[in-house]
Every structure is written in structure tokens, then in C-alpha cells.
Amino acid sequence: MRVRIKDIAEKAGVSTGTVDRVIHNRGNVAPSVKAQVEQVMNELGYKRNLIASTLAYNRTIRLAALVFNEEDPYWSQISSGIEKAREATLHYGVWVDTFLCDQRNPQHFAKSVQQILDSRPDGVLVAPLFLKEGTQFLRTCGEKKIPVALINTQMSEAKALCYIGQDSYQSGFVAARLLNFGMKKRATVLLLNLDSQAADAQHLLDKERGFRDYFRKDHSKSVRIIAENFAAYDQPKALQSWFGKFLQNHPDLAGIFVTNSRAYLLLDALENKTLEDINVVGFDLVPPNLAHLKANRINFLINQNPVLQGYMGIINLVNHILLKQKVSEVQYLPLDIVVRENCDYYLKGNLSYPLAIY
Amino acid sequence: MRVRIKDIAEKAGVSTGTVDRVIHNRGNVAPSVKAQVEQVMNELGYKRNLIASTLAYNRTIRLAALVFNEEDPYWSQISSGIEKAREATLHYGVWVDTFLCDQRNPQHFAKSVQQILDSRPDGVLVAPLFLKEGTQFLRTCGEKKIPVALINTQMSEAKALCYIGQDSYQSGFVAARLLNFGMKKRATVLLLNLDSQAADAQHLLDKERGFRDYFRKDHSKSVRIIAENFAAYDQPKALQSWFGKFLQNHPDLAGIFVTNSRAYLLLDALENKTLEDINVVGFDLVPPNLAHLKANRINFLINQNPVLQGYMGIINLVNHILLKQKVSEVQYLPLDIVVRENCDYYLKGNLSYPLAIY
């Protein structure tokens, strides 16, 4: 049988109310009595009963989550992780509100975070895609003492509760290692940002740094890296013609590293032509990427665990606010290397998540 | 506010006791009243409050877990997963007893499972390493209606509650794919079972099948596969001299696939001599394997998620017994491909597990 407050009270010769005051540090306890109670607690190894505690606490905490355009498969996976967390914490009196935002529009982001602030949440989950607006938002939350969990994009200088996501630098490093497999002694590789805000996005810069560093350290080959941004990624024709020209200018192209989840857009634009002897590394197990992976048009995908990012973000807020536990400031998720032969298991695995609430 | 039993009772014009009887199907409710209550429940979308329910239920369920020799790093990781699950479910009134067993001794296994049966547990977690004894045990549990969660070794013909672990066939397939990287057109590869019961172990046979099938389907190369069992794996000298001879007989050896977590024993035995141009694929992120991975003596490790196996095994028993949820019979864990560049993230990731208890 586990130790209850009542057991402590009896052994220490006080009432349960006094023990309660000691446990919660509410004061108004005579120092000698406090010491006595604390000693008994240590002796018996008291641990509060989370179930009873949650029931009696009987308040709801309200969390706000900023989610981006649902049409983008990557962001919809993050949303589904948030939804899972919502279901899992419902019993604990947690309410999660989601606010939708356009991923390409900084103004809209600013408006959305203002809405979030107006709703006076107890905690916030956000992917700070826009450097300026994100920093500003973090500062405001700091002033209002609202804990913020960051996902997807790390902001080292701003002080959030935690960051959950990948080590961007290392993911670029791993991508380089994967492209390096079976590559010729001399070759050109393309680092392609299919993003409208590439210059602003710290995580893309970090990936590039990691990517370059790998080839800098490996002297066995002579590799030329060409980095390109292509912002109009949703215009297949433009993408196709741009890449056609690139290929003409670089006939020795041996590998392509697409720095986000949009590798499929390039291959869609090429109308499923197979790129002979050109390896492609991308991110994320979104359905269109998976189709190309299965068809050997993408060789490797690095999984960023979007579902887990959303899920753990919420869970960490709950751990901090409700359960008053320490949470680590940086929580890097594994850099899953996904090939055609093992991709199925990453998809099924999302179904059932184990328990972080102790 | 969430819907409570009391709300249902009021709206349906009955007492909470009656609603309770309907919810738990305890009978003794007039058919018309039952229908009425059920309708109101659907209308309001009642979901039982797991927290209050667990508190009021106020019983402990006792689970038994069979764990193997703690010295083996693989099994100690499984144990640590079980321990995490124990902590996570303590609040829900779950008690986990562990029974230690020698992984090389079928008789000891039989004795241990008898001890487990004598303790009359509500559920059992076991890795059925020994085919005959495992089958027998599963049959007995079936008769006594004790649910069994299997990990590590799948037993297709026996009817357990669930299996949690890898798809062995596919893991062999992936291993072959990894060895295939950068391999010459003609080569010999070694499939090495460092196990005393290799012929008996279904999962090792499945891995071999998957491994062979990969090369059978890929006609671009001509690969000769030599499968060997070496039972005295804990005698470095013997292992060293045996492998030395093997290498003499097969100078074109291009790859080694060690089918379990003991790849490090081979490399230890070779006293860290680097095997030039021989790729090594093994299993599991146990410390000695990691050391060889970091030193480039092992090229790939496939992670079997031992911690997660132990953890999810217990969680699934709790889901079934306490929460009366459906659990899927086969739960394959991802086949993580681990290289030097991403191994660190799989180690940290074990720290905090999210929540499967809804």
C-alpha cells in the first residue's frame, strides 16, 4: 500500500491539514512541527498520489497552440500530434485551443499571436517561423510569465520553456553523409531551399552549415556544393524549367538535398522522371514524399517526427504547468533515417504513444 | 465542463446508480430505462473520467515480468523500459513484479515461469526465447486466462495478447540493403549468429530469410551468403581464431551481418583491428556496440528499441486489463537505422516517454 497524507499525519502526530501545508509550502506551520513532518515524509518515502491530486485540484488549464495551414502535410502531422496530446490530457483538466495561421505570411503570424495573447492562456505551443515576430512574441510571453514550448524552429537567444525538434545542424550533417554514399570522387551537389523565407529561417541556415561541414571534414572526395533558394515552390512549371537549366549547367550533379519536407514538389514538377545517378535526400514522411521514396526517386528521407513534436510540446507544457516538473530546455528528437525498406514502420508507430506523466 | 454521470442521471430522470448500472452493464435495469439512459449518454457524449474512475476503483493489478540476465546490455535496456513503465503506472494501482532468468538455460526458464504462475498475476510480460518452453507457458496462461504480452520474439502460432518488437524478416531485409551500399559486383557476405540456440530461435531464422530475400530480389550483384552459428560467443580467443580461419578461406569477404546485439564481441575479439573494406551491420545501441560504431568498426546498427519494448509491453497489459481497451495483436516497432552521425539522439530520446493511457 502506498503512503498517504493520512499516514504521515498519524505518524507525526499532527493533522492532515498540517501535512498538507508542509507539502505545499503554504507556511503557518511551527518550524519544529515542519521539521518533524518532513522527517516522517522522508522516512516513509511519501509520493503524492497524482490521480487523487488531479481530481481534487479540479481546475482546467488552458493551452494555446499555433498551427499552420492544414493543407501542408507536414503541418497537418504536427496538428495531429497536438490533437493526440489533447485527448491524452483531457482527463487531467487540460484544454487546448488551436489558432490557425498562414505559414507564408508574417503579418498573419503577428495577428494570430495577438489573438493568442488576448485569450490569456496558461501556456503556448508555437513554431516561431518568423524570426522578428517570433522573438517579439517570446519577449511578450516572458513579461506576462506565460511559458512557451517551441517546436520545429529553435531560437537559441530567446528564453522559452523548451524546444522540441531536431538538431538542425546535425540533420544537415547526416544528410551529407547519406548523399556521400556511393558518390564519385568529384561531383556537384545541390542544396535546395524550397521556401519563401529561406534567408530568415535559422534552421535552414543551420542545416546548410552542417551539410557543408560534413564535406569539409571528409577529404576523401572533392565535392562542390551549390546552394539555391527557390521561393515559388508551388509553381511546377517554373520549378521544372529552373531545374532543367540548372541541370544543363551542372551535368556532373550527383546529389540533391532538399532542406525541408517539399522534396516531392521538385519530383512532381519533373513529372516523375527518374534522375539517373542523382541521389535525393529530403525530410519527412509526408504522403507525397513517401510515394517518391517507394518509387526510388527519393533515396533517403530524414524523419523530423512532426507528430511527436506536436505531442511532446503539449505534454511538456502540462508537465511544467500542472505537474510542476522540471522540463529540459532542449529536447532533440532522433534523426530517423528512412529508406524504402523501413518506412512503413514509422507510419504505424504513430498510433499509440506511451506515457510521460508520472 | 465535461459530462458527468450526474448530468446523465438528471437529464434522464433517474439516479446515478441506475446510470452506473447501464454503463457497466450490471443488469437489473428496466429495458425502457436502459434505452433512455443510453440515448442521453450518446446525446451528451459521455466519456468516463479516467482519473475519478481509477481513484474509486481502488484495486491493484499485479503484473509479472520475466527479465533476463542483467549483465547483458540488451536485456538490461529492456529491464529499464519495464522500470519506466512501472513508475508511470504506479499511480494507477499497478504493481509490477520482475522474475530473473538465465537467458541460456531453458530449464531455468521453465522454473521461472512456474514461479510466475504460482504468484497468480493478472498479466505477464515475457520474451519467449525458448520455443518449447515458451509455447507450453503460453498454453497454460491461455487456460488460466492470464493475458500475456510478448516482446523480442514473436510466436505466431500461440495466441498471446500482443507482440511488441521488430518485424524480424524485414530487419534482415534492411540489414541486407545496408550491407549492399557500396559493395562490389561480386562478393561474399557472412551472416553470423552469435547465439547458443540459433537453430531454435524463430526470430533469427526470420532475419536470415529476409536477408537472403533481399539479395535474391536484387540482381544487380552476385553475392554469396554464408551463414554461420558460433555458440561459444563469450570466449574471445576461440572467436578470434575461428574468424581468422574464415577470413583466410574467404578473402573476398565484403560484409558481416551479426543477427543480434553481440556484434561487439566479434570486434572485441579482433582487438579493435579495423576490417578494411568489410562493412559490419549489427543490432542495438548497447554501449560496446556504440563504441565500435563511433570508431567506424561497425557501420550500421539497427535499433530494436529494447527500452520501448519493455515499456510498451507493460503499458499494453495495463491498457487491456485496467482500461479495458483493445490492443493490437502485433505492434512492430520502427527499424531505426543508426550510424555514427545520428546515434546520440537515440540515446537521449529514451528519457521521457509520452502517454498511451487515454
Add this chain to the structure above:
DNA sequence: TTGGGGGTTGTGCGCGCGCACAAAAGGATA
């Protein structure tokens, strides 16, 4: 001696549910 007041301690209710038991209703028989 009485009356306050601050510091300290004890008591009791409620959270939502499970379950035992009491109460009531309906039906059959004498």
C-alpha cells in the same frame, strides 16, 4: 480577569466514480 489578535492547527466538504446496501415498486399467493 477579560478581550482581542496573530500564529498555528484541526475539520469537513467536494472532486467523479464504483459499489454495497437500503428502499421502493410490482406481482403472486394465501
Add this chain to the structure above:
DNA sequence: TATCCTTTTGTGCGCGCGCACAACCCCCAA
């Protein structure tokens, strides 16, 4: 109509904890 039995329905306590409030003690001033 009274009695007994069966079926159905209602009531109340307890799970362990959080928190509001009541009760108590002791010291000092009037």
C-alpha cells in the same frame, strides 16, 4: 388486504487530496 418475494431504483460512503474555514493556543494590553 396482508405477506412475501423479485425486480428495479435510490442513497451513501469511500478512494486521496486540495482548500476554505473553524477552532485553538498563547501573549499582551486594558
